[in-house]
Amino acid sequence: MNLKELSAKLNLSQTTVSRALNGYPEVKEETRRRVLDAAERYNYLPNARAKGLATGRSHAIGHVIPISSKHEMVNPIFGDFIAGAGETYSKCGYEMLISVVEDEQAEEAYRSLKRRGVVDGVIVHGPRQDDPRIPLLQDLDLPFVVHGRASGLAPDYSWLDVNNRRSFQRATEFLLDLGHRRIALLNGLEAMDFAARRRAGYELALTERGINPDPGFEISGEMTEAMGYRGALELLDRPMPPTAFLVSSMISALGVRRALEERGLRMGADVSVITHDDALSYFTTGADVPLFTSTRSSVRDAGRQVAQMLIDRISMPDAPPQQVLLEAELMVGRSTGPAPAD
């Protein structure tokens, strides 16, 4: 059933039917009812491609996910973020389009999405410092919102980020208050903007208390379980091991816990651990006291908001870019305690 057939059935022109369906004012209320009823009855929905061709918009939003061929890593955060964004899209009548591409082809992917008119805008994931995608997208004139930020670039674009510097500063201060002096940082890849900000917060807290950050206590890498495990073991086996770990992801924190267990150390007593917690749905521990003390910020909620920001931006292209900074919550769990006496 297409528009032509539907209007024939109703003895109306395609124009009138189209207007009735799209809520234009110049159609009598009774006619509109009749059209809406018939559309419902005949199960009519406008063809998306034809509509898109006529209106020049696709009502779709792209997410380009670069996969490095070296470390076939899918960010564990991805699923929850997508779920959040997807909720918003469903609500607003947008489609979500995901392109999984090799790292080096990301730029070409954006160009292609734009030129072929496949999407009305894109979300930028995992920004690095001076991320080249941002000027590229500005140049392409393709609306976008960044999940995160890219230091080093003019801030004239829309983004939503967690206050990473602040939250890691607070977490470090919390450990310092508990008497810890040797605090290790297991961070994400240095190139990622969020990792740099977290490190800055960590180092700031230390220097403000007169402690010189020890580069040997800072490890960064892909945030896997194994990275947490190996990183922790390596540091624990030093002559002067850390008494506390600040970890950038829940998954790596699980690796740290495994390392502690293996060395016969009790988490929260012998060694303290704070992790960043993206509130992933499959890691929620229910109502009781959480296992890990953490800086907590729901990535799903971020997805919801980022999607909404982009939709707003598409519908009002001339509005100034919007920036949102979320504060992470410090949740005290059972993985932290006073520093053991030396």
Place this chain on the structure above:
Amino acid sequence: MNLKELSAKLNLSQTTVSRALNGYPEVKEETRRRVLDAAERYNYLPNARAKGLATGRSHAIGHVIPISSKHEMVNPIFGDFIAGAGETYSKCGYEMLISVVEDEQAEEAYRSLKRRGVVDGVIVHGPRQDDPRIPLLQDLDLPFVVHGRASGLAPDYSWLDVNNRRSFQRATEFLLDLGHRRIALLNGLEAMDFAARRRAGYELALTERGINPDPGFEISGEMTEAMGYRGALELLDRPMPPTAFLVSSMISALGVRRALEERGLRMGADVSVITHDDALSYFTTGADVPLFTSTRSSVRDAGRQVAQMLIDRISMPDAPPQQVLLEAELMVGRSTGPAPAD
């Protein structure tokens, strides 16, 4: 730059240019070269909507992800599966479209995708027994491939599944061979087809060795960390606790480990654990002996294959449905050992 402008620049008709670009034989080789060069130079790519409208296909594949409003869970497997499928789509020039919808709206989502012509086919995720989506899609005449299977339905549709019954049977036998007699099963939600098959395999192995499956040793639920933790604690606190756990997901297995640790039990010595491992990229433990003994099957690889099956199906609609059954590998790690003497 559109086709009209491009052909004007070349002093050719749109037809010729279109044919040259799409590899039709009735165009002189020299002309084709000229066209291809110009397309490259002027950065021309055909508008996807217009092309779709003309050809009647969207070159997009839909994934409907139902989110239950009760337990806002995103399957942790999702990310890796999508990454695998996305690789195939990129290679074959398809777009991937994801719809996140409330559980009850899944049916309407499929109908809408079909009627609006948004996708050429869909992947069905997480099938249940007698899953109503399968007859629905057959009825809608929308090509689909199921990741998993739905027992109870005529098998005249395409699917790719892991041999869940067999792999859990083997895992159970492995534990029996190690002398375990009280083996608990921490399974996924009973309604899920894969969970039923795993249970069948587990019970089959037990009965074949003359052991009556104890329903009290079977727990099923959403496969979170907390579920593994609580389930294990509950069973461990019985007068006759299990000496081994068979767990349906890596994440829940981490919860089991936490429970063991809390009760002062050594995994692999006091209590054995086998988990199913979907080879999620962020849980790979590198080259060393894996922490968990597991039944292993890469869900990412499944994604790649399922996507290819669907693309094949779309291009050859009259070919008979295809079925693929993958065997999981039993990988022995450090979480299993001989049953302790009573």
Place this chain on the structure above:
DNA sequence: CTGAAATCTCAAAGCGTTTTAAAATCTGCC
């Protein structure tokens, strides 16, 4: 009644492709 304003409806032109049916151009052979 009349004529202007307000309301409703319509035919037709676009959106950027593919594809059909037909026309133009070439090739080789008598």
Place this chain on the structure above:
DNA sequence: GGCAGATTTTAAAACGCTTTGAGATTTCAG
């Protein structure tokens, strides 16, 4: 030089919608 047949190119018609500009019809003040 002319003609059949093959090769290459073309104009125009879809595809299914929105939107423009204009034509009907109704309403109502004067």
